[in-house]
Amino acid sequence: MAATQAPVAHRAMDGRRFLLSGSLDFSAPFTSVVELTVAGRPHEFTAGSVGLVDDLAAALGATDFDEVLSYQGGTLMTTRVRSHDAQIRLDEDRLVAAWRGRRYCFLTQIYGATTNDLLAMLRTLRIVEHDDGLVVQPNARAGSRFAAAAAVIKEVPGLGLLDMTPLTAERTRQLPTWRGLATGAGELFRDTLSDGRPYFVLAATDTWVTVLPLADTTVDQVPELVGRLRVQTAR
Numbered sequence: 001m002a003a004t005q006a007p008v009a010h011r012a013m014d015g016r017r018f019l020l021s022g023s024l025d026f027s028a029p030f031t032s033v034v035e036l037t038v039a040g041r042p043h044e045f046t047a048g049s050v051g052l053v054d055d056l057a058a059a060l061g062a063t064d065f066d067e068v069l070s071y072q073g074g075t076l077m078t079t080r081v082r083s084h085d086a087q088i089r090l091d092e093d094r095l096v097a098a099w100r101g102r103r104y105c106f107l108t109q110i111y112g113a114t115t116n117d118l119l120a121m122l123r124t125l126r127i128v129e130h131d132d133g134l135v136v137q138p139n140a141r142a143g144s145r146f147a148a149a150a151a152v153i154k155e156v157p158g159l160g161l162l163d164m165t166p167l168t169a170e171r172t173r174q175l176p177t178w179r180g181l182a183t184g185a186g187e188l189f190r191d192t193l194s195d196g197r198p199y200f201v202l203a204a205t206d207t208w209v210t211v212l213p214l215a216d217t218t219v220d221q222v223p224e225l226v227g228r229l230r231v232q233t234a235r
Helices: 052-059 115-120 169-173 219-226
Strands: 005-013 017-022 030-038 043-048 067-071 073-086 088-099 104-111 125-130 135-136 144-146 151-156 160-167 180-184 188-190 198-203 206-214 229-235
Touching: 005 030, 030 135, 043 052, 043 135, 052 088, 052 104, 073 115, 088 115, 088 188, 104 115, 104 135, 115 125, 135 144, 180 219, 188 219, 198 219, 206 229
Parallel strands: none
Antiparallel strands: 005 017, 017 229, 030 043, 030 144, 030 151, 043 104, 067 073, 073 088, 088 104, 125 135, 151 160, 160 206, 180 188, 188 198, 198 206
């Protein structure tokens, strides 16, 4: 694995930065996910490098974008996706929207919405592109706010998929009652998903990290690899 001495910075969509360092491979791209409430309605945004738009849109069933607009220093693209769930006999009509900047992008979707509905929602947000990530800044006076802290998600070869959020008092109360394994990165806990797969929770100094082992992960090596990791948040 590559040795990384200088911290690698990834900026979440709420502006918080996660700094990663240690003798691990941090070369993979990252994504950030955040949920906002606009006029009482929840909206989820996913941000990442510019190429992420095409992958996410395809996963949602969008093969191409119908409308392209210049918006807040980038390009706003929209398309409509219609689908039918035969099991529950439900027709879905979703407006899929992507904003693409110089290095980063985000994607969101709204059920049963028009382009005007989308623009009304986006006008409550300011989009700011940084060298280390994309930020959306809600305007409380316009009726928008963060519903929760944004997460940064990143694959680290050999270790797994990291899902990072701030370590809050509420998160601390969710930790198991038993003591975890002490590592150089923080206290590590192991648990099991509903399908039987193992996962880990790392309580670092100021960061909550969920570690989901992937195909190239040797589960028994996770504690040793986590011990190489250093993660902290910054503004």
